[in-house]
Amino acid sequence: MGDKNADEEKEPVGQVSREPYLLHPSPWQAAAQETLDSVSRLVTRSRRDRRSADWLPIAICAVLVLASSLPALNRGLPPVQLPEGGYRIPSNHPLGNLAGWPPRPAQGLYWLITVPLAFIAIAAWYHRHALRTGIRHPWVRYVLVGVTPFAVLVVAHLLLAPHLPRLHYVLTQPNQYLNPVFAIGLGLAPLAVMERSQILAFTCAAVLGYTSLATYIEGNEVTVYRRVSLPAPHSHIMMFLFGNAGRLPLSIAHIIAALAWAIHYRRTTSRPGSTS
Amino acid sequence: MGNPLPPNDVPARQHFVTADSPAHPASGLDDIVHQKARLGILVIVHEAGRAEFSYLAQALQLTNGNLSRHLRVLEDANLLAIEKGYADRRPRTWIALTTKGKRALKAELDVLRAIIARMPLA
Numbered sequence: 568m569g570d571k572n573a574d575e576e577k578e579p580v581g582q583v584s585r586e587p588y589l590l591h592p593s594p595w596q597a598a599a600q601e602t603l604d605s606v607s608r609l610v611t612r613s614r615r616d617r618r619s620a621d622w623l624p625i626a627i628c629a630v631l632v633l634a635s636s637l638p639a640l641n642r643g644l645p646p647v648q649l650p651e652g653g654y655r656i657p658s659n660h661p662l663g664n665l666a667g668w669p670p671r672p673a674q675g676l677y678w679l680i681t682v683p684l685a686f687i688a689i690a691a692w693y694h695r696h697a698l699r700t701g702i703r704h705p706w707v708r709y710v711l712v713g714v715t716p717f718a719v720l721v722v723a724h725l726l727l728a729p730h731l732p733r734l735h736y737v738l739t740q741p742n743q744y745l746n747p748v749f750a751i752g753l754g755l756a757p758l759a760v761m762e763r764s765q766i767l768a769f770t771c772a773a774v775l776g777y778t779s780l781a782t783y784i785e786g787n788e789v790t791v792y793r794r795v796s797l798p799a800p801h802s803h804i805m806m807f808l809f810g811n812a813g814r815l816p817l818s819i820a821h822i823i824a825a826l827a828w829a830i831h832y833r834r835t836t837s838r839p840g841s842t843s
Numbered sequence: 844m845g846n847p848l849p850p851n852d853v854p855a856r857q858h859f860v861t862a863d864s865p866a867h868p869a870s871g872l873d874d875i876v877h878q879k880a881r882l883g884i885l886v887i888v889h890e891a892g893r894a895e896f897s898y899l900a901q902a903l904q905l906t907n908g909n910l911s912r913h914l915r916v917l918e919d920a921n922l923l924a925i926e927k928g929y930a931d932r933r934p935r936t937w938i939a940l941t942t943k944g945k946r947a948l949k950a951e952l953d954v955l956r957a958i959i960a961r962m963p964l965a
Binding site: 599603612614701702704 | 894935958
């Protein structure tokens with residue numbers, strides 16, 4: 568009797584509606600329902616095992632962004648208050664505009680070195696995870712696809728600029744969407760699709776959304792006051808949130824999310840009977 | 844006496860199958876795919892993308908010999924692609940789904956859903 572009640576409480580598969588007089592399924596239906604239930608359990612287990620590695624790419628992305636924003640805390644030039652009201656963020660900021668290509672060679676070198684290394688580390692991580700768990704990730708394909716936005720960025724900045732200044736200007740000014748942080752966000756997109764991972768998709772959307780908004784606000788070098796239509800005192804908050812130092816809360820939030828993800832999966836995989 | 848009776852507005856039960864009766868959805872089940880262990884293999888490999896032999900054996904609680912036999916059946920039907928290699932000085936067998944395998948799995952699940960959705964003879 569208890570089993571019967573348990574069966575009745577299960578969610579119906581697909582768009583099946585159970586009329587009151589259909590609560591007693593035929594043997595065929597009961598067998599099909601049982602098979603689909605076992606299929607659902609296998610899918611849940613495989614998906615959990617596959618996604619248990621997703622926290623590291625998020626953490627690496629967050630650490631890269633965090634490290635890039637730390638110098639801005641001490642060396643950021645103060646915004647210039649304009650006589651007509653509002654503030655303007657100077658273009659000669661130590662790290663350039665938030666979303667802009669770093670104007671100084673050392674800062675450019677930072678992204679040139681760390682981003683490829685990050686993708687190699689992610690690939691090695693998935694390769695190791697595949698050997699340990701028995702679920703292989705298409706990491707070679709991912710690295711090729713994931714590095715592409717950054718490669719496009721480098722080519723656009725290094726090769727196009729001398730030869731095609733007009734195209735370079737269109738790509739990088741005034742919104743300057745071709746920037747390292749944006750490229751990292753774009754690089755996470757194929758990984759989210761390949762892994763069918765919601766948390767990776769959310770991370771990717773957060774990075775792209777935040778960078779786009781920051782680019783919109785800061786990239787044009789217009790007054791924050793006018794752009795966001797906030798009273799002057801609140802402009803400071805907006806400038807912090809969308810300035811170079813504003814990458815801190817974004818990256819710290821991602822690190823926390825990645826750690827929570829890792830702890831969650833460690834707990835579920837170590838739970839007795841959870842692997843069956 | 845203990846059997847619940849359908850309400851009066853339920854259509855009368857069809858007692859026999861005529862020539863023009865629609866085929867039962869179960870007639871669409873593929874014997875190769877419908878077997879419990881083989882269906883489990885296809886489901887896991889589809890979800891994982893590519894799974895290793897030992898992972899399948901553990902997840903489905905099958906012996907190596909039993910799993911090998913099921914894999915051979917699925918490979919002979921061109922539903923699976925099996926790749927053997929070495930990693931960390933250990934032989935590894937990776938199993939992936941073919942396009943035909945993906946279609947077969949989808950068809951199987953569609954049939955199962957159709958069976959459940961089919962109104963039983965009240």
